[in-house]
Amino acid sequence: MTLTRPGARHADRAPVRSRLRTPLLYAVSFAVALALAAALVTVGGHSMADALLALYQGSLDGGASIGQTIDETTPLLIVAIGAIVSARAGIFNIGQEGQLIVGAAAGAAIGLFVPGPGWLVGALALLGAALAGALWAGIPAVLYYWRGVDVVVATLLMVFVAMQLVSFAVNRDYLLQETAVEGQILSPQSDLLPEGVRLPRLGEYPDFNLGTGFVIALAVTGVVAYLLRHGKWGFRLRMLGLNPVAARRAGVRAAALGGGALLLSGGAAGLAGGVMLTGGVYRIQAGFADNVGWEGLLVALVARNHPLVAIPVALFFGVLRAGGGFLASTGVPRYLVSVVTALLVLAAAFPAAYAELRKRRRPAVEA
Amino acid sequence: MSMPPSTEHARSAGTAAPAAAVPSVELRRITKRFGSVVACDDVSLSVRPGEIHGLLGQNGAGKSTLMKILTGLVVPDSGEIMMAGRHVEVNDPQTATALGIAMVHQHFSLVGRMRVWENAVLGELGRVDRDHARRVVNEVGERYGLAVNPDAYVDDLSTGERQRVELIKCLRRRPGLLILDEPTSVLTLAESRELFSVLRRVTTDENTTVILISHKLDEILHATDRVTIMRGGAVVARRDTAGTDARDLARAMVGREPATWTAASAVGSMDALVQGGRAATEGDVRLRLTDVRATARDGRPLLSGLSLHVRAGEILGIAGVEGNGQAALGDLLSSLLDLDGGTVEVGGSAVPTGEPGAMHRAGVGVVPEDRHASGCVLDMSVAENLVLTDLDQVSGSVLVSPRKLRERAARLIEEFDIAVPSPDTPMRLLSGGNQQKVVLARELAARPTVLVAAQPTRGLDVGATEYMTERIHQAARDGIAVLLISTELEEILTLAHRVAVIHRGAIVGEMTRADVDLERLGLMMGGRAA
Numbered sequence: 001m002t003l004t005r006p007g008a009r010h011a012d013r014a015p016v017r018s019r020l021r022t023p024l025l026y027a028v029s030f031a032v033a034l035a036l037a038a039a040l041v042t043v044g045g046h047s048m049a050d051a052l053l054a055l056y057q058g059s060l061d062g063g064a065s066i067g068q069t070i071d072e073t074t075p076l077l078i079v080a081i082g083a084i085v086s087a088r089a090g091i092f093n094i095g096q097e098g099q100l101i102v103g104a105a106a107g108a109a110i111g112l113f114v115p116g117p118g119w120l121v122g123a124l125a126l127l128g129a130a131l132a133g134a135l136w137a138g139i140p141a142v143l144y145y146w147r148g149v150d151v152v153v154a155t156l157l158m159v160f161v162a163m164q165l166v167s168f169a170v171n172r173d174y175l176l177q178e179t180a181v182e183g184q185i186l187s188p189q190s191d192l193l194p195e196g197v198r199l200p201r202l203g204e205y206p207d208f209n210l211g212t213g214f215v216i217a218l219a220v221t222g223v224v225a226y227l228l229r230h231g232k233w234g235f236r237l238r239m240l241g242l243n244p245v246a247a248r249r250a251g252v253r254a255a256a257l258g259g260g261a262l263l264l265s266g267g268a269a270g271l272a273g274g275v276m277l278t279g280g281v282y283r284i285q286a287g288f289a290d291n292v293g294w295e296g297l298l299v300a301l302v303a304r305n306h307p308l309v310a311i312p313v314a315l316f317f318g319v320l321r322a323g324g325g326f327l328a329s330t331g332v333p334r335y336l337v338s339v340v341t342a343l344l345v346l347a348a349a350f351p352a353a354y355a356e357l358r359k360r361r362r363p364a365v366e367a
Numbered sequence: 368m369s370m371p372p373s374t375e376h377a378r379s380a381g382t383a384a385p386a387a388a389v390p391s392v393e394l395r396r397i398t399k400r401f402g403s404v405v406a407c408d409d410v411s412l413s414v415r416p417g418e419i420h421g422l423l424g425q426n427g428a429g430k431s432t433l434m435k436i437l438t439g440l441v442v443p444d445s446g447e448i449m450m451a452g453r454h455v456e457v458n459d460p461q462t463a464t465a466l467g468i469a470m471v472h473q474h475f476s477l478v479g480r481m482r483v484w485e486n487a488v489l490g491e492l493g494r495v496d497r498d499h500a501r502r503v504v505n506e507v508g509e510r511y512g513l514a515v516n517p518d519a520y521v522d523d524l525s526t527g528e529r530q531r532v533e534l535i536k537c538l539r540r541r542p543g544l545l546i547l548d549e550p551t552s553v554l555t556l557a558e559s560r561e562l563f564s565v566l567r568r569v570t571t572d573e574n575t576t577v578i579l580i581s582h583k584l585d586e587i588l589h590a591t592d593r594v595t596i597m598r599g600g601a602v603v604a605r606r607d608t609a610g611t612d613a614r615d616l617a618r619a620m621v622g623r624e625p626a627t628w629t630a631a632s633a634v635g636s637m638d639a640l641v642q643g644g645r646a647a648t649e650g651d652v653r654l655r656l657t658d659v660r661a662t663a664r665d666g667r668p669l670l671s672g673l674s675l676h677v678r679a680g681e682i683l684g685i686a687g688v689e690g691n692g693q694a695a696l697g698d699l700l701s702s703l704l705d706l707d708g709g710t711v712e713v714g715g716s717a718v719p720t721g722e723p724g725a726m727h728r729a730g731v732g733v734v735p736e737d738r739h740a741s742g743c744v745l746d747m748s749v750a751e752n753l754v755l756t757d758l759d760q761v762s763g764s765v766l767v768s769p770r771k772l773r774e775r776a777a778r779l780i781e782e783f784d785i786a787v788p789s790p791d792t793p794m795r796l797l798s799g800g801n802q803q804k805v806v807l808a809r810e811l812a813a814r815p816t817v818l819v820a821a822q823p824t825r826g827l828d829v830g831a832t833e834y835m836t837e838r839i840h841q842a843a844r845d846g847i848a849v850l851l852i853s854t855e856l857e858e859i860l861t862l863a864h865r866v867a868v869i870h871r872g873a874i875v876g877e878m879t880r881a882d883v884d885l886e887r888l889g890l891m892m893g894g895r896a897a
Contacts, residue, residue, distance in 0.1 A: 236758070246742065248724075249723075
């Protein structure tokens with residue numbers, strides 16, 4: 001294929017080909033994913049048509065389902081926006097899953113133990129969640145700018161530390177574990193947040209109902225999108241990401257700006273954890289993060305680091321999460337649901353990941 | 368096509384024939400053009416078996432192209448290659464290897480994260496025999512005095528040791544002809560001496576023929592038997608080393624006074640040349656470097672006690688052969704390099720080195736040597752590239768004003784005559800000349816007191832070159848202190864009021880334009896005190 005040999009002569013032809021290639025790639029990858037999913041579901045003794053119908057019913061059919069989808073979308077979007085900020089600076093934070101759960105744990109601690117009016121404690125819980133997520137990303141940031149430790153590796157490994165830490169906390173009654181009730185065995189989870197601390201919800205089940213976290217997600221997206229496009233900060237961030245040497249010459253301090261971007265992305269993941277906690281889950285447990293961090297990262301990847309594109313992409317992932325939950329309740333085994341949704345996620349992520357890989361390999365080929 | 372059975376030819380010819388009878392290698396009337404540029408113009412070169420033959424010339428003289436032809440990397444347009452009196456076709460590097468031709472390139476081709484013995488057998492077919500490979504490395508190393516630990520990782524080796532690995536890679540194949548391209552440019556003096564004694568051993572013990580490409584006069588005088596001097600793609604002189612001296616070689620390498628005066632008058636810098644001496648003594652000193660020292664990460668000295676000053680309205684040309692500290696000097700004034708010692712003063716006050724943006728804030732504009740690496744951001748638009756360093760001029764405390772950004776871009780595009788469809792065009796799509804104009808426009812728009820132009824016309828066509836030359840000259844007329852760093856002697860002689868020569872990271876000599884003596888200049892560039 002001529003496209004693997006970049007060069008001046010191909011420069012004029014490449015855009016046309018790539019414009020055609022992208023939709024084609026999406027079509028092919030979704031076709032392959034659906035075929036595989038159908039095969040698996042059929043072999044498992046279920047009907048693929050029923051499964052797709054259930055996916056639809058669980059996510060888009062009726063007010064309750066739509067609300068559920070938006071609730072699932074909200075943290076994904078916040079995580080993705082954070083990932084986009086650091087990616088723009090050329091830094092790849094992949095530890096959102098850990099930053100998210102640490103944020104949620106901090107939010108739970110504040111919500112449960114800080115006295116005061118509910119709305120204030122709720123706001124403090126969200127703020128604390130964001131700060132804790134930023135702190136968790138701050139450790140790799142310091143390691144990188146101080147000692148040159150690879151950000152990808154450090155953020156990833158911090159996920160497992162976070163998991164263990166939260167698991168430890170919810171298993172200790174002097175930390176976050178629920179208060180003892182006579183005659184009951186304690187579960188590894190915290191108490192439910194008091195009513196006043198929770199984010200308000202619109203509507204009531206079984207009608208259309210929705211957490212207000214999506215307002216926070218949209219606000220974060222809007223502000224970041226605007227500043228990335230029109231702000232001095234966004235300009236410098238792009239400069240740093242696209243050519244760190246030129247940025248340094250122009251007076252950009254990589255440690256401050258790049259490290260700041262890493263902190264912001266961790267803070268966004270922490271905030272997403274806080275929103276999940278105060279918006280609908282209300283208690284922290286070891287499995288709290290439930291892949292939202294990883295999937296938020298995928299949202300950023302599929303959206304190719306454009307904050308506004310991340311909104312529909314996050315919605316698509318939200319549909320899969322909400323629909324998958326419903327599908328499981330119709331009798332299709334949970335593992336099969338996981339495989340089917342994972343295949344669709346892969347189908348959505350593959351073309352972007354492929355493009356990213358090609359982009360990174362190109363300089364090596366040229367040199 | 369029959370392929371001569373490899374090294375035996377060159378070698379047997381070497382042992383049997385007395386010197387000068389049958390040349391080991393002969394290039395006959397080689398011509399190679401790249402587009403309109405003639406890299407090699409009817410070049411003939413004859414090398415005797417068992418001699419060290421020097422190939423001397425400035426950057427761009429055609430030395431490297433000639434050797435690429437000999438090693439099969441470039442196919443000549445016309446001409447003939449003879450080895451041991453027989454015609455050979457060298458169409459690819461494999462053929463060259465089979466003919467017993469080996470080359471150590473200026474930039475090493477080693478895999479840093481592999482061990483020495485792994486590098487030595489890299490590219491070979493068949494099973495990897497570790498013990499054998501290690502034994503070979505040790506044997507070859509012992510025979511030629513190239514001691515290196517076969518189990519060491521290349522990344523952990525010094526530059527001198529890496530070169531030993533390169534040499535071992537070549538010598539283990541027992542080549543009939545060994546070519547070295549600027550082998551000492553990365554070596555310390557002691558390492559260079561060691562290298563030359565190895566080369567001598569290779570030629571006397573094994574009767575291997577060596578071609579040594581260099582621009583260092585001392586090296587040529589010290590290490591070679593005969594020397595061929597190239598300039599502008601043609602052979603201009605051939606000498607027996609014993610019967611020549613540094614002056615003679617310098618004169619041949621640099622040539623007569625280039626056609627500077629016509630070029631200068633064409634771009635209107637005639638008056639500057641005439642008044643050269645005056646401008647140099649009048650203005651205030653705007654840039655002063657005092658005894659600056661810097662070291663590369665691998666411990667190689669980059670700048671070793673360099674001092675210079677530039678006055679307002681003056682162009683100081685830094686002449687010298689590539690790789691003698693020019694890049695470090697440019698990096699230093701771009702805030703990309705921190706110093707071990709010494710000071711940089713701009714307008715009389717010291718500027719911290721290595722602090723992002725400090726030089727720019729102090730009023731130093733830089734047209735960097737590699738514009739893609741540090742001069743611009745290829746994936747941002749032209750308008751954005753025009754404000755990279757002066758973002759505050761088009762923005763409030765938080766937001767960039769798109770209107771001001773475009774206005775400024777439109778103004779600079781017109782003022783500097785940049786050919787671009789729209790200010791929003793990505794920088795990547797511009798020609799080299801227009802990219803360079805964008806960089807220059809941005810740096811001059813910041814109203815600098817000092818302008819550093821590093822290889823400002825490298826890779827540009829004639830029109831763009833003329834444009835840059837005129838702009839730099841104009842900057843000096845406007846009272847900016849200009850530091851022109853160039854390996855093109857002609858460019859320096861066209862523009863500079865004063866010429867300083869850089870060698871091994873320090874200024875080794877200086878003269879006003881009016882007093883330029885090319886022979887002396889050539890000697891200094893070749894590292895000889897004069």
